[in-house]
Amino acid sequence: MCSSRDLPRMQSLKDLIVEKIQKKGKIPFAEFMQTVLYHPHYGYYNAEKERIGKFGDYYTSPTIHRIFGELIAKQLEEMWKIMGEGIFSVVEIGANRGWLCYDIVQCIRKEYPEFYRYLRYTIIETNPYAKERQRALLDSIESTDKKISWHTRAKDGFSFGKIQGCFLSNEFIDALPVHRLRVKNKTLKEIYVGYNGLEFFEIEDEVSIHALESHLETLPLAGEEGRIYEVNLDAAEWLRHISERLRKGFVITIDYGDTIDGIYREGAMDGTLRCFYKHTVNKNYYDQPGEQDITAHVDFTSLMNMGKSFGLEVTGFTKQSHYLIALGILERLAAMGNDFETLLKVKNLFHPEGMGEIFKILIQHKNIENPQLMGLRPLCSLPIVNTKTKVT
Numbered sequence: 471m472c473s474s475r476d477l478p479r480m481q482s483l484k485d486l487i488v489e490k491i492q493k494k495g496k497i498p499f500a501e502f503m504q505t506v507l508y509h510p511h512y513g514y515y516n517a518e519k520e521r522i523g524k525f526g527d528y529y530t531s532p533t534i535h536r537i538f539g540e541l542i543a544k545q546l547e548e549m550w551k552i553m554g555e556g557i558f559s560v561v562e563i564g565a566n567r568g569w570l571c572y573d574i575v576q577c578i579r580k581e582y583p584e585f586y587r588y589l590r591y592t593i594i595e596t597n598p599y600a601k602e603r604q605r606a607l608l609d610s611i612e613s614t615d616k617k618i619s620w621h622t623r624a625k626d627g628f629s630f631g632k633i634q635g636c637f638l639s640n641e642f643i644d645a646l647p648v649h650r651l652r653v654k655n656k657t658l659k660e661i662y663v664g665y666n667g668l669e670f671f672e673i674e675d676e677v678s679i680h681a682l683e684s685h686l687e688t689l690p691l692a693g694e695e696g697r698i699y700e701v702n703l704d705a706a707e708w709l710r711h712i713s714e715r716l717r718k719g720f721v722i723t724i725d726y727g728d729t730i731d732g733i734y735r736e737g738a739m740d741g742t743l744r745c746f747y748k749h750t751v752n753k754n755y756y757d758q759p760g761e762q763d764i765t766a767h768v769d770f771t772s773l774m775n776m777g778k779s780f781g782l783e784v785t786g787f788t789k790q791s792h793y794l795i796a797l798g799i800l801e802r803l804a805a806m807g808n809d810f811e812t813l814l815k816v817k818n819l820f821h822p823e824g825m826g827e828i829f830k831i832l833i834q835h836k837n838i839e840n841p842q843l844m845g846l847r848p849l850c851s852l853p854i855v856n857t858k859t860k861v862t
């Protein structure tokens with residue numbers, strides 16, 4: 471494997487993008503985003519750097535506390551039961567360091583030993599350094615029980631056959647590139663990136679791919695003058711491949727975003743695209759290419775509609791706060807005792823001002839008749855928690 475440290479540092483990512491632009495005149499924003507995030511050597515998600523956690527740019531739920539993975543483990547066990555308790559494959563997409571996998575597998579081994587016998591776990595990850603770290607973290611489980619495998623996905627789909635079980639991702643869809651569109655003088659335009667010899671600048675021109683026009687026609691607010699729309703065409707390809715491989719089971723997608731109405735509520739005329747750098751947020755998309763994350767909110771309405779066209783039914787859609795509370799986060803937290811530090815961390819997962827409101831859970835299913843899941847039940851149906859731990 472060739473490490474980015476071995477490459478001549480003569481060219482920077484910026485030079486490479488400028489070269490692309492000079493060849494073509496301009497590139498769609500989605501191509502710019504794809505390059506800064508996924509260039510094989512310098513892309514944000516392919517570099518040998520810590521991106522997530524205290525020394526990275528942002529936190530994700532699995533990095534906050536293992537309780538998140540434990541509740542997903544509980545969810546998977548419920549799905550396994552609904553599906554008749556046979557072999558159950560979990561396919562996690564975009565696992566970064568492998569924390570979620572570790573917490574899920576450890577919890578299932580300890581708390582659901584019968585389910586553990588039937589569990590298989592596959593990781594799909596493109597970053598070679600992340601994969602090395604996943605293997606190191608998961609080695610203890612792998613060397614004894616041989617539960618975990620690594621696979622890939624190419625243009626023609628995943629490198630494994632049909633499965634029964636669940637596809638799972640946390641903050642993966644938001645990391646895919648988006649096209650940016652704007653209606654100007656009643657005509658749909660796409661935002662491209664140009665270079666003037668000093669800096670990148672935006673150019674509006676005809677849309678680069680016909681699919682973008684048809685996608686926009688499906689949006690309720692389509693056509694509003696001046697508003698920027700972000701369209702994630704790659705998400706559809708992922709869902710299509712997922713559905714092709716899912717003989718029977720579920721898809722759990724956890725990410726920040728909303729339904730289309732929620733995303734485009736007033737005040738979001740310039741879209742949801744943002745950059746994360748060392749735990750700060752900015753909208754300077756063209757600064758320090760490859761050094762900061764660029765991400766857009768996930769349009770869950772599109773995921774639901776696209777999923778239906780590929781044979782995936784909507785099981786439910788809710789906020790992370792609702793989902794974790796309905797799965798029993800308060801009871802689990804109470805059982806951990808009154809450790810103040812743990813309480814503060816875990817609270818962040820479901821508090822409305824933390825990750826509780828902005829993060830959503832979409833669950834889809836295939837070839838299962840009307841499944842009822844604990845995490846999606848109405849909160850008013852829950853018993854009152856008898857806990858000495860006061861969560862405010």
Ligand SMILES: C[S@@+](CC[C@H](N)C(=O)[O-])C[C@H]1O[C@@H](n2cnc3c(N)ncnc32)[C@H](O)[C@@H]1O
Pocket residue numbers: 515522530531532533563564565566567570594595596597600639640641642645
């Ligand atoms: C924002 S991180 C989320 C990490 C992890 N799920 C978590 O919650 O901590 C996105 C992850 O997706 C991976 N990724 C991005 N594109 C991918 C692709 N096409 N196939 C597989 N993994 C990908 C990145 O390398 C990174 O590990």
